[in-house]
Amino acid sequence: xxxxxxxxxxxxxxxxxxxxxxxxxxxxxxxxxxxxxxxxxxxxxxxxxxxxxxxxxxxxxxxxxxxxxxxxxxxxxxxxxxxxxxxxxxxxxxxxxxxxxxxxxxxxxxxxxxxxxxxxxxxxxxxxxxxxxxxxxxxxxxxxxxxxxxxxxxxxxxxxxxxxxxxxxxxxxxxxxxxxxxxxxxxxxxxxxxxxxxxxxxxxxxxxxxxxxxxxxxxxxxxxxxxxxxxxxxxxxxxxxxxxxxxxxxxxxxxxxxxxxxxxxxxxxxxxxxxxxxxxxxxxxxxxxxxxxxxxxxxxxxxxxxxxxxxxxxxxxxxxxxxxxxxxxxxxxxxxxxxxxxxxxxxxxxxxxxxxxxxxxxxxxxxxxxxxxxxxxxxxxxxxxxxxxxxxxxxxxxxxxxxxxxxxxxxxxxxx
Numbered sequence: 410x411x412x413x414x415x416x417x418x419x420x421x422x423x424x425x426x427x428x429x430x431x432x433x434x435x436x437x438x439x440x441x442x443x444x445x446x447x448x449x450x451x452x453x454x455x456x457x458x459x460x461x462x463x464x465x466x467x468x469x470x471x472x473x474x475x476x477x478x479x480x481x482x483x484x485x486x487x488x489x490x491x492x493x494x495x496x497x498x499x500x501x502x503x504x505x506x507x508x509x510x511x512x513x514x515x516x517x518x519x520x521x522x523x524x525x526x527x528x529x530x531x532x533x534x535x536x537x538x539x540x541x542x543x544x545x546x547x548x549x550x551x552x553x554x555x556x557x558x559x560x561x562x563x564x565x566x567x568x569x570x571x572x573x574x575x576x577x578x579x580x581x582x583x584x585x586x587x588x589x590x591x592x593x594x595x596x597x598x599x600x601x602x603x604x605x606x607x608x609x610x611x612x613x614x615x616x617x618x619x620x621x622x623x624x625x626x627x628x629x630x631x632x633x634x635x636x637x638x639x640x641x642x643x644x645x646x647x648x649x650x651x652x653x654x655x656x657x658x659x660x661x662x663x664x665x666x667x668x669x670x671x672x673x674x675x676x677x678x679x680x681x682x683x684x685x686x687x688x689x690x691x692x693x694x695x696x697x698x699x700x701x702x703x704x705x706x707x708x709x710x711x712x713x714x715x716x717x718x719x720x721x722x723x724x725x726x727x728x729x730x731x732x733x734x735x736x737x738x739x740x741x742x743x744x745x746x747x748x749x750x751x752x753x754x755x756x757x758x759x760x761x762x763x764x765x766x767x768x769x770x771x772x773x774x775x776x777x778x779x780x781x782x783x784x785x786x787x788x789x790x791x792x793x794x795x796x797x798x799x800x801x802x803x804x805x806x807x808x809x810x811x812x813x814x815x816x817x818x819x820x821x822x823x824x825x
Contacts, residue, residue, distance in 0.1 A: 491686070495682075495686070499730070502675065502679075503733075503734075503737060506737075507737070507741070509668075510741055514745070514748070520657070531646065531650070535643070535646070538639070538642070539639075542635055542639065545635075546632065546635070549628070549631070550628070553624060553628065557621075564613070575602070694716060694719075697712070698712060698716075
């Protein structure tokens with residue numbers, strides 16, 4: 410402050426109608442100044458009409474009278490309003506930030522749910538495709554089997570018809586003279602036909618074998634073709650999923666960059682507003698100090714104390730603001746941690762329920778198997794008992810019939 414040059418400060422004529430002298434403010438105003446961080450308004454300076462106020466300021470400063478308390482009160486209310494306005498802006502910004510954080514969390518949860526649903530749908534579609542391909546393969550194999558059976562039946566029916574025709578030809582009545590010759594010819598023809606039939610059968614077997622091999626090769630080719638198509642479709646799906654994931658990640662990064670830029674811009678604006686406020690306050694303080702230096706040396710000490718108090722109050726306010734912002738951040742972190750813990754607990758509960766349901770199913774299956782085994786045993790026990798009773802009855806009959814079958818011994822006459 411000592412290095413800067415002192416400049417006179419002029420006010421508009423509406424505020425400077427009456428010349429006033431600077432006098433130390435009363436104790437009530439000093440206490441208010443200690444509480445409030447903003448400086449006191451600068452005293453008024455008389456302006457002579459028709460002359461430039463800067464020229465008058467360079468020549469001399471007019472004496473000022475005592476300023477009443479009522480004239481200073483409206484000027485003291487302006488910095489209070491500014492402080493209230495700044496506090497309101499800060500509260501609104503903090504509320505906006507909280508809402509923005511909540512929106513981000515909701516968006517993340519909705520994106521997670523959408524991804525889970527998409528994964529389930531894709532799995533279901535892949536399973537449906539696999540089932541459809543298996544059904545097609547089964548139908549084709551069944552068709553091939555039916556076709557082969559029909560061919561075999563047709564061949565057998567043709568053989569039977571030929572055999573019947575041959576028998577009918579052989580059974581036709583022929584002349585007696587040629588009967589022996591015909592029989593010989595028939596036998597020779599039979600042998601020839603039998604040889605031809607064997608050859609034909611062998612050739613047909615070979616042809617069938619070749620056809621079966623060709624059909625097997627075609628079916629294998631079809632199966633390979635289907636497998637290749639399935640692999641290609643799965644690869645396409647994987648590529649599509651990867652592309653979607655990459656797009657989502659790029660969108661997330663872009664959103665994150667935009668949010669960071671917005672935050673930086675808001676911080677810049679806040680800093681700019683704070684700097685402007687600080688510059689205005691510093692300018693006011695400098696003007697006030699310069700006027701006080703020109704007016705009285707006794708007020709220098711008081712003003713110095715006031716400035717120190719103002720600086721301390723500003724520091725306290727900044728410290729309080731920092732603490733509040735830290736509290737808000739901690740509160741947001743705690744909420745996020747609670748949400749994550751709740752999600753983990755829900756996941757653990759679901760897993761436990763699934764395990765319990767599986768255990769119950771296994772227990773029910775075991776009970777059913779035990780019931781089946783007991784039923785089989787109970788069914789077997791009456792048959793065993795009947796067999797045992799039959800055996801015991803046969804033994805008793807044999808025991809009863811034994812003494813009857815033994816011969817009776819008759820004593821001789823001399824022995825009597």
